[in-house]
Amino acid sequence: MNKNLGNTIVTTNSIDSGTINILKDGIDLPTQYFDRSIIVHNGFFYHIKSGKFIKFEMQESALTEIAAIPMSNQHIENMNWQGKDTLLLFTLDNKTYSKLHYYKIDVKKFEIIQKEEIHLPVAPIKFPIVSIGFSTLHQNNLILGYTYNKVINETDFTTIDTMYFATLDPQTLKIKSIQKDNRSTYPGGVNTVQSYSFHDERGNFYFMSCPGIALGNNLSKPTAIFKIPNNTTTVDSSYFFNLTATNQNHAYGMWYLGNNEAIIRSERKDLYNDFSDHHSTYQFEYYVVDLLKQTATKLTLPYDKGTRKESVLVENGKAYITIDDKDDNHQVWIYNIQTKKISTGLKLDKETDFIVRIDKLN
Structure with a gap:
């Protein structure tokens, strides 16, 4: 921005x-096509806009639309790659924000392989909005982490005090079971905007809860890391890495480093006033966390600004x-x-x- x-998108061979x-060196992005939630994969760019899911390619120093699929009245809540050419999209409708759809897309042929509506349990009356926090293929199942929200007024909202985890058959999309957990809320976040989960080398799945002001806005709950072990589809009730307890703040964003370590991006509640200046205040700190010892070590870096950013790339x-x-x-x-x-x-x-x-x- x-x-x-x-x-602008800037490309370089070395960072x-x-x-x-x-x-001078970048490529302007037309605002009618792009925002920060673009999907970048194998040399192509993907985005949903104006009722279409669009595939772009960089051609002669410009991004050019090369294919599109109609996808009206939808916005992406979460996505996953199943192999290099198959994209799984989870979308909500732009009217009720409660109807969840699944798209399985062959991005090479650029066609929909499968489309289903996933019928989650009816939302609580006082919390009618669904938020999909993560989606993962795990133990030959599809697991969705989600929660429910409500709008308080034009500028404020909040989240129910519980996380939900639906285990589905990845072929039929039928729900097998649903687990609840009230140790925190808002499991993950829109992963086209920022990363919140990963599998480690042993196949364990970790995700961060995000009840802070910028996502769940249920400040009574802690930001925490949770675990689904490699041999089960159930959230481990004995694992609870309370990040808020380590620094008295909430965090957004988590990136795996390998060998049981990850980087998290944490706010400083003593440096911003409210959500209106949350994005513009220089307040964000980065920590390396040890997932086994449950410790957090602050990195010696300047304060960062920007509420939610895909700001970490792990490579070599x-x-x-x-x-x-x-x-x-x-x-x-x-x-x-x-x-x-x-x-x-x-x-x-x-x-x-x-x-x-x-x-x-x-």
Whole structure:
């Protein structure tokens, strides 16, 4: 996101060093097509807009629409890749925000293989809006983490105090079972915007709950990490990594480093006033968390701004962290996972306002 309120994609072969002038070297994104929730995969860009799910390709320094599928009155809540050419989309309707649809799409032929409405249990009367926090293929099942919300007024909402986990047959989409957990709420988040879950090397699935002001807005509940072990489809009732207890704040975003470690992005409630300035305040800190020891170590980095960003890319033993700091620096910081040392990498010029995401294109 640029200071002139435009949006730009910048591509580069290295983020370990160098500088980029975003307006000179970047590609403008038409606002009618794109926002921060684009999907980047195997050299192509995907986005839902104006009633269509669209596939884009970079051609002659521009993004060009090369295919589209009608998808009216829908927005993406969550997505997953099943192999390199099969995309699973979970969408809600834009009218009631309660009707959940599943699309299985062959992105090579760009056609819908399967479309189903998933009939979750009827929402509580006082919390009519559904939020899908994560979707994962696990133990030959499809597991959805979700919760229910309600609008309080034009600028405020809140979330019910419970997380729900539906286990489905991945072929028929029939619900096998539903588990409830009230240790926190809002399991995950819209993963086209920010990452909140992963499988480790042993097949265990971890996800973060997000009850903070920017997602669930149920501040009585803690941000925490939960686990579905590799040999079951049930959330482990004995595992509860309470992140809020470690620093008295809520967090948004989690990226796996390997070897039982992850990076989380945590707010500072003493540095912002309310949701109106949450995104513009330099307040976000990054921590390395040990999933087994349940400890959190703050990284020595400048405060970042921007409420929800896909700001971490893990590659070749390094975590590349993009930060927009108070001195108007828009910098890639490099955390060496083995040595724990931090260095600086690629820098964008001061035409930049927010680095909203960092992705591997190919």
